[in-house]
Amino acid sequence: MDLKDFYLSEYGRISSVPSPVSRMMAEVAAEFRIDKDINLGVGYVNENTIPRERILEALEAIINNPGKYKLALNYGGPHGSDNLITSLKNYYTSNHIGGLSEDLLNRNEIIIGPNGATSLLEGTARVLSPGIVITSDPMYYIYCDYLEREGFEIITISEDPNGIRTDLLEEKLQKLGKRLEQLSFFYIVTINNPTCSILSNDRRREIIRIVSRVSEKLGRKVPLIFDKAYEDLIHDPAVIPPESGLIHDSHDLVYEVGTISKILSPALRIGYMIGPDSPFIQAMVQKTSDAGFSAPLITQEIAGYLLEHHIDRQLDQVNKGYRLKAEKTAGWVKEHLGEHLEEITGGQAGFYFYLTFKNTLTQEGSSFFKFLSRSTGDPDIDGPKENKTPKVIYLPGQFCVHPEGVLVEKGSRQLRLSYGFEELEKIERAIIQMKQAVEYAGEHSGIAHKS
Numbered sequence: 117m118d119l120k121d122f123y124l125s126e127y128g129r130i131s132s133v134p135s136p137v138s139r140m141m142a143e144v145a146a147e148f149r150i151d152k153d154i155n156l157g158v159g160y161v162n163e164n165t166i167p168r169e170r171i172l173e174a175l176e177a178i179i180n181n182p183g184k185y186k187l188a189l190n191y192g193g194p195h196g197s198d199n200l201i202t203s204l205k206n207y208y209t210s211n212h213i214g215g216l217s218e219d220l221l222n223r224n225e226i227i228i229g230p231n232g233a234t235s236l237l238e239g240t241a242r243v244l245s246p247g248i249v250i251t252s253d254p255m256y257y258i259y260c261d262y263l264e265r266e267g268f269e270i271i272t273i274s275e276d277p278n279g280i281r282t283d284l285l286e287e288k289l290q291k292l293g294k295r296l297e298q299l300s301f302f303y304i305v306t307i308n309n310p311t312c313s314i315l316s317n318d319r320r321r322e323i324i325r326i327v328s329r330v331s332e333k334l335g336r337k338v339p340l341i342f343d344k345a346y347e348d349l350i351h352d353p354a355v356i357p358p359e360s361g362l363i364h365d366s367h368d369l370v371y372e373v374g375t376i377s378k379i380l381s382p383a384l385r386i387g388y389m390i391g392p393d394s395p396f397i398q399a400m401v402q403k404t405s406d407a408g409f410s411a412p413l414i415t416q417e418i419a420g421y422l423l424e425h426h427i428d429r430q431l432d433q434v435n436k437g438y439r440l441k442a443e444k445t446a447g448w449v450k451e452h453l454g455e456h457l458e459e460i461t462g463g464q465a466g467f468y469f470y471l472t473f474k475n476t477l478t479q480e481g482s483s484f485f486k487f488l489s490r491s492t493g494d495p496d497i498d499g500p501k502e503n504k505t506p507k508v509i510y511l512p513g514q515f516c517v518h519p520e521g522v523l524v525e526k527g528s529r530q531l532r533l534s535y536g537f538e539e540l541e542k543i544e545r546a547i548i549q550m551k552q553a554v555e556y557a558g559e560h561s562g563i564a565h566k567s
Contacts, residue, residue: 137261153506154506154508154538154545155509155534156533156543157510159309160534161536162536164437167380167426174418174422184199187413191410192411195227196226197228197417197420199416199420199421200417203424214347214359215357225392227388229388229404232385233373233377235387240301240341240400242266243400244396246300247298248269248299249301250299251270252272252279253273253275254516254530255272256305257515271288272518279306279319280315280319282322286326296334297334300338301338302327306344306346307344307466309346309468314355314465316356340371341373342372342373343373344372344374349379351438351439352442362391368392372390374387375387379434380422385411386419438467444540448548452547458472467536468533468535469533470513471532472513476557477528483556484550487549488507488509488550489507506545510531511532513529513530513531
């Protein structure tokens, strides 16, 4: 007899169909040839930044010191390793990160997520009541897609070079009217993914003031989550160091989510949250316990050891490397694509440039996309079936703007280019191929493009 399929939750039902970006990246990457194709799409860190020898040193030191690193190969506690939390505090104070004092750090909680910063964002969506989430546009597409599958409503606010525009934010809040009651939380990526626009300190303070006023009006605390995943990778010395939002928070609304993935190793899976003690953060601790007691204790101890013994040299090396790559990539973008571009953002922090073309469509299925994915159907461009011409993977802007926001048309002409993973020679080659793709798109769309 034919049986009906499993009963799925609403989240399960929606998630059984891959999100557009998940499907697109899976299709493009299925035949990715690491020795031939070029990955400017997936935001991997550069392999040369991962301190392999120091990780081995840390592992040996931890195994040989069971007095300090107790039960390092066993289960951990849901708050996180005491050693790692102490190392994080020392890292913040010794490097003057965010202007946080030892006293202020001690007055707030620090918890370690079960599986990187993303697991803390996922936990936030699980412990806060579904409702409206305010974020920027372009948005962090992976998390915002997840939030919508969990039943949240995403409202996006356009940004400028200083981050999310607070004038438009106040207008949008005013227009919500009675729906303001449905606010769940504010989610702000301080160095935006995908654009790498840097949230200025003035803008950060203004956001805190706005969220404080909204909380007072509603008579309840509305969380403000600052995702600072890329703040350790500010490699342009001209950038004013960012202040922690915790300094200016008088209502206990601000929680900051950080990671060491970008400066040490993504595989350590260390994400952390700093914020005031509250039922919210205690629920987050329980969520970690539910997900498997804690992050792997051995990787927590390795991360703590690296923060204590090698972080200054590691930070210097990583940021010098990304600074060089940013400068070189910016030069190639301007040389080969400049006349075709309307706008370029990024290059001061993290490892992304976000490009807006004047006329060229970049979305999945466009001539530009087909040229770079070698799916035009023309063997002279795609190459023989058994030995395709090198592909270039990028992230189309269509996935980075909200489909009901004001940037949909602009997003169809945008892309995120990552200079993090590949080496310089491949990056330059990919940008030259992007120029060829622009010219191909012009020939196949009726739009003239100068060569």
